Amino acid sequence: MNPMLSEAAVLDALRQVNDPDLHRDIVALGFVKDVRIDGTKVSFTIELTTPACPVKDLLKAEAEGVVLAIGATQVDIEMTARVRTTDREQTPLIPGVKHCIAIASGKGGVGKSTVSVNLALALAQTGARVGLMDADVYGPSIPLMMGVQGEQPLTANNKILPIQRHGVALMSLGFLLQEGQAVLWRGPMVAGTVKQLLEDVLWDELDYLLVDLPPGTGDAPMSLAQLVPLTGVVLVTTPHHVAANIAGKSIQLFQRLNTPLLGVVENMAGYRCPNCGTVTRVFSGMTGEELAKQYGMPFLGSIPLDPEISQSSDQGEPALVAYPDSGYGLEFRAIAGRLAAEISVRSMA
Ligand SMILES: Nc1ncnc2c1ncn2[C@@H]1O[C@H](COP(=O)(O)OP(=O)(O)OP(=O)(O)O)[C@@H](O)[C@H]1O
Ligand SMILES: [Mg+2]
Structure with a gap:
């Protein structure tokens, strides 16, 4: 196996991808999940904070680019989203x-x-x-x-x-x-x-x-x-x-x-x-x-x-x-x- 293609190396590469709205990289934001490495094939999930993210395609393309750059031959990225609530107190009126x-x-x-x-x-x-x-x-x-x-x-x-x-x-x-x-x-x-x-x-x-x-x-x-x-x-x-x-x-x-x-x-x-x-x-x-x-x-x-x-x-x-x-x-x-x-x-x- 290519020694460079560890999970740590993949995550390190992905730290170069910044969310332009949140001003932090996607690893620090906790968006990257389920990293799997099979030889030079890499797959992972990017879980955004909204399915309506306007930079979804851009983030996906950048993430693919930086992982290809460290020697991967195939990068499969699943884009998902989980909308986070604000920390403001949840209301019992409309809990969901x-x-x-x-x-x-x-x-x-x-x-x-x-x-x-x-x-x-x-x-x-x-x-x-x-x-x-x-x-x-x-x-x-x-x-x-x-x-x-x-x-x-x-x-x-x-x-x-x-x-x-x-x-x-x-x-x-x-x-x-x-x-x-x-x-x-x-x-x-x-x-x-x-x-x-x-x-x-x-x-x-x-x-x-x-x-x-x-x-x-x-x-x-x-x-x-x-x-x-x-x-x-x-x-x-x-x-x-x-x-x-x-x-x-x-x-x-x-x-x-x-x-x-x-x-x-x-x-x-x-x-x-x-x-x-x-x-x-x-x-x-x-x-x-x-x-x-x-x-x-x-x-x-x-x-x-x-x-x-x-x-x-x-x-x-x-x-x-x-x-x-x-x-x-x-x-x-x-x-x-x-x-x-x-x-x-x-x-x-
Ligand atoms: N961009 C637009 N182009 C053309 N017509 C529009 C446009 N936006 C709204 N309208 C029309 O203007 C009228 C008023 O719009 P709407 O009912 O959405 O306003 P509203 O602010 O909700 O009004 P109200 O204060 O009465 O609730 C409607 O007939 C609507 O179809
Ligand atoms: Mg109205």
């Missing part, structure tokens, strides 16, 4: 959920629900276990967007079972209200309903539970943050709201609530011409990226205004399902990857 992430905005109509749906789908498509909870008690829109309006969730042992759609576990007050039924909400009722949607629903084991919030920083985000230890908030904004400083104000409010801010998604950032595909910025002034920078938070990406996105939502086929290969489809997946990476960074800290 590793990360609860709220999608918020300062004002209504910026595309929170659109972003929530497509990020949930993008994460689920990587193999992550994903739930989506519609906490917009004022206007639940997830059932319509996911094409499951009018469906009645089943119950088991006094718990409500989420509705599964496109690989995502869904729950919305919309499933529990009679069609056309209007509710006049008072603050404590909002808190009670948010609690019920968490507590009375049998959420499976989930890596990520995304929570689509109603607009603003009112009762729903407050009670959610009090009920469960949120991994953090994703703030959705539009160039118009950045310009009007509405986004900045809601960032400050979340900072005051001590809720971690995972990043900014800029929606309707420019108009994509359906004929020629060119994206034109409509509003001048500060961009979502500059806003994120100003408040020292990550910028996750931007989605253009595109009629396809609203049409597909209205028809109950989210953009990522109806047009998976579109430019915005790619961008939604990139945003999901950056979000997952940001969560990994925080869980490893």
Whole structure:
């Protein structure tokens, strides 16, 4: 046997491979498992912190390269993932959920629900276990967007079972209200309903539970943050709201609530011409990226205004399902990857 090809030599070589998000090498991070050496054939597993890791292919290629460089003739790498929870106290409310992430905005109509749906789908498509909870008690829109309006969730042992759609576990007050039924909400009722949607629903084991919030920083985000230890908030904004400083104000409010801010998604950032595909910025002034920078938070990406996105939502086929290969489809997946990476960074800290 080639004396260089010991497990120690392989691990030593792999120490050259750095995770660019976590700023440490993959051996120190404990990602390398099951190293097997058979002559000059080497196999091992790399267990990442999320299946949605945006640098998965890069890490695999680098790992293969450094092991070939010490004399291996064949390198078989299995890429797996185990999502770690943050060290924050686990909640008995939703014990199987590793990360609860709220999608918020300062004002209504910026595309929170659109972003929530497509990020949930993008994460689920990587193999992550994903739930989506519609906490917009004022206007639940997830059932319509996911094409499951009018469906009645089943119950088991006094718990409500989420509705599964496109690989995502869904729950919305919309499933529990009679069609056309209007509710006049008072603050404590909002808190009670948010609690019920968490507590009375049998959420499976989930890596990520995304929570689509109603607009603003009112009762729903407050009670959610009090009920469960949120991994953090994703703030959705539009160039118009950045310009009007509405986004900045809601960032400050979340900072005051001590809720971690995972990043900014800029929606309707420019108009994509359906004929020629060119994206034109409509509003001048500060961009979502500059806003994120100003408040020292990550910028996750931007989605253009595109009629396809609203049409597909209205028809109950989210953009990522109806047009998976579109430019915005790619961008939604990139945003999901950056979000997952940001969560990994925080869980490893
Ligand atoms: N990038 C986009 N391009 C085109 N239309 C969009 C885009 N994003 C959202 N929309 C459309 O804009 C409208 C508002 O979006 P959405 O319902 O996701 O916003 P919201 O922030 O959840 O609103 P609310 O505050 O009422 O809950 C919807 O009709 C949606 O289809
Ligand atoms: Mg909404």
